[in-house]
Amino acid sequence: MKNYKNVFVFDHPLIKHKIAILRDKSTGMKEFRELIEEITTIMTYESMRDVQLTPVTVETPLETTVQYKVPEESVAIVPILRAGLGMVNGVHKVFPTARVGHIGMYRDEQTLEPQEYYCKLPEGIENKTVFLVDPMLATGGSACDALDALKKRGCKNIKFMAIIGAPEGVSKVAEAHPDVPVYVSTLDRQLNENGYILPGLGDAGDRLYGTK
């Protein structure tokens, strides 16, 4: 894969440890859900290194001081349904008051093309930093369509976070949306003939919600 300026692959030992358990087919639904949430929280911290801070005056027990805070109301979370829902709590751990929009998409199993079936976004989202989240970035079709939908609504500051990325999908998103930083906690080898990521973790939605 090419070196893209807007792609960030996490190389944190704790993330590696958690991903190893996540991939294991014997990991059950509860632990899988918890791991997705924990990894998302670590990724959220890492992806906010460039955040704009606002000065605030704080009274310590000893004196008055100027300190810096993240304006919480400036963040929104948008999961791509269904599997993206599993990442919402992970971002909420860092930004508890962030509003949540939803974009519903599923991949047609034959064509692998994304089909949008739902879109409801909070008012004023165009002025917020938007975390678009989905655990799996495979062909990149779903992420690209979701990013198009957010940009149509006027969003200018979007970060896309996926737990596992395939080189095919990462390249597609990085090239179609060079203004969007793409964060993946790990970059896998390739897609198989059915569009599944290898080595991957299987179907994230099914593993989160026990549908298979």
Ligand code: PRP
């Ligand atoms: C999965 C995943 C992504 C999409 C990635 O969703 O959660 O949204 O596939 O594939 P792509 O990069 O090739 O578009 P899926 O369509 O299985 O729907 P689900 O979340 O409802 O299970």
Ligand code: URA
């Ligand atoms: N969606 C998933 O849930 N898993 C994959 O490997 C690819 C797309």
